[in-house]
Amino acid sequence: MVVLNKIYTRTGDAGTTALGSGERVAKSDLRIAAYGTVDETNAVTGLARLHTSAKEFAALDAMLARIQNDLFDLGADLCLPDRGEDPGYTPLRIVDGQVARLENEIDELNADLEPLRSFVLPAGHPAAAHLHQCRTVCRRAERLISQLADLEDEPVSEPVLRFINRLSDFYFVASRWVNARHGGDVLWQPGQTA
Secondary structure, eight states: OOOOSOSOOSTTTTSEEEOTTSOEEETTOHHHHHHHHHHHHHHHHHHHHTTSOSGGGHHHHHHHHHHHHHHHHHHHHHHSOOSSOOOSSOOOOOOHHHHHHHHHHHHHHHTTSOOOSSOBOSOSSHHHHHHHHHHHHHHHHHHHHHHHHHSTTOOOOHHHHHHHHHHHHHHHHHHHHHHHTTTOOOBOOTTOOO
């Protein structure tokens, strides 16, 4: 159980923070940047949800609420790298079931969409525009997590890599699903600037 009764601790004043294991690392550490960007993805998902509370978007909003919880799970997974040590409790990890659920939801949202014949601009309905912002922040998190996974002493599980990759796909399809109900995607028109 999480208990936060004092928000500032002063332990990070020198530019370090603690991983889930208690190990102190620089706040500029790649692992911190990775799960910090996961947290940012969660925050922009909350902003997108400001536009999905209408009844017409109820199913999507429920998916986004689950994703916000999954993003906390992902942050917990990343903040306690699995280096084979026993932390004294069962750590929270991203599991294949979370990836499968995302794939099912992507397929559900994509089922009625017209095939893409052009790139789409991150625009349209406010919910769609915010979902595109979620997608881009998520892709940044994915790049950082992939960089982290490439390091020899920085374990990242396969389910984490699959989950973050599917999540950006989810945001893209969700943005198209919203726009399909409000005039369609805003399509890229190459060379239209004068």
